[in-house]
Amino acid sequence: MPRYGMVIDLDRCIGCRACLEACKVENKTPEGVFWMHVFRFEENTYPNTKVWFMPRPCMHCDNAPCVKVCPVGARFKREDGIVATDWQRCIGCRYCEVACPYGVNYFNWQAPSDGQYRDDWVYPEDMQGNDRPMPPWDNPRLDERYGEEDRRTAGGGREKGVIEKCTFCTHRVENNLVPACVDMCPQYALHFGDLDDDKSVVSRILAQKSSFRLLEETDAQPRVHYVGGRAPSGDVRSVDDMKARI
């Protein structure tokens, strides 16, 4: 069984947000929801200011606080380590959201508004075995059950009143593709693969470069490793005072 993980090279990230866009298109997430988010940080003061970017997917923690607190087992860890949400089990208590140190959970406060996604798109060739992210339409693969657990993973649905978050694009990983954000990154800043496989791209990068993980002190043991930079310290400020409120 593979042990999937992600490596993010902060030196390579130019803050283009292609990953964010790819995620929205691939997973047809509702308004104001960013399963992949890219921070823009400002550090120090003029003339020593440094501005840098940090993508933030779900960390798919090994000791995931969200999995621990879920009262009904809707949030679960798959055998391959992907932390997924069975949106048909979720009761919408949002405990996972307050438990998560990284703030990656998004609740469906309402049903998606009409016309947000095309449901009249007829593109049969896109439904079968393409290796590109899908256009923003109802991708039937998102809804399917996956893995040994044979459970929903929070793609699809977009049901009102349940929690969803980054799935590492389970529907793509199950078909031997990398997540959409990794696929779309023009800078090769994002990498995805099996952490147990010495020859995988993630293992090779981690063997060569010094890496860190975010918020190690919470002992969540995330599976997203960062290289080529350092963790945001206390005096790092987020430049985008963005509240993508709905």
Add this chain to the structure above:
Amino acid sequence: MSTAPRTERLPYGVGRVTGQWLVLVLIALALTVVGVVAFAIESQQGLIATGMRNVGTMGGATWGLYITFVVYFVGVSFAGITVAALIRVLNWDYLKPVARIAELLTIISLILAAIAIIADLGQSLRGLLYLPMYARPQSPFFGTFTLVIAGYLFASLVYFYLDARRDAAACAKVPGRLQKFHRWWAAGYQDTEEEQQRHYRASFWLAIAIVPLLITAHSTLGFVFGLQVGRPGWFSAIQAPGFVILAGVSGIGLLAVIVALVRRALGTQQTLTLDMFKFLGKGLMILTLVYLYLMAVEVITAVYAAEHHEQIIFEAMLWGDFAWQYWLTVGSLLLAVALLIWQAYTGRWSIGLIVAAGLLVQIGAVLKRFLLVVPSQTHGQLLPYPQGTYSPSLIEYGLIIGLVGLGILAFLLFMKVFPIMEVSQDSPEGERT
């Protein structure tokens, strides 16, 4: 207690509808309707109708007024079982008249808490089904649903039912429309010598069993917050004891207020004596002082040596976005304590001042719970997200108003079908016809 009229009329106005009572019922009903409408709108639109939003990039708080009041209602429920258990275990007989009011307060507030949780869920119906079906003991929520809402409520109901059987048997002797109901409640209880013995034994052991449940239940609710390592301001060992103490403060405070209202409404000045209020007042004073101490310890730790994010939260509370709620909490608790200490010092107790203190601590209790739930979400993100905001929407206020109305309604209705205070005297030589 006079025995003559009891043969024809039920005690404490049971079964007799007065104009005043009807007006109160209509007001409570109107408030309840507000809540029902709010819940209907929320169910139809989804939780978008509330002021809650996602933490992090959406800059909101995902738990808000509902969770605040879940904690508040569960806290209020503290009073009933404590008082009832203490009466049995420690033989505090002069508190006996308030026992039933207190138990009723426990039961009603627990039901209100359960409804508030259901209103907070994104998938309410699914929650009712799945919470028992797929329950996970590893989740701190499990304790809330099993120990608090189920175990605590069930234990209270059993205690309430058994404890009231003597009165039900007494009431069942009075002919009328309610006779059948009282006979059903008494369930064959005849108040013979042997049955009385069994009655006392049963309620004594039930009371003993309930006391540990009381501590664990309120602690469990504290653990819902206190065990979250990723949430600065919540992650603290002080949460569990703090919850138990503040539960006592709000519960005993509200009990004093309700007992004073019942006293006024039924004209039972002889039974509900000043001594009894004194006892409630002293209890409230001690618990509030302990809670203020805990608050002081919490603030000193956070301001002096807490890690970065916790300091941000406390700065927001002490002189930032949440300052008015914080200082209003501190002010109301301090004022309540001052009122009580003054009375204890001079030895001149007045029911009015005790009730005032009881009302003041309600303000403190609600706001303190709000300050527990919200700032850690809007200002306590460990990653450098921009700070969030949260203000409850009208729907949320409406639902809470509805819950309060429902609670009042339940109290009023119960008062007319069953004596709200104990009728039977404990002494075996007491007259019962």
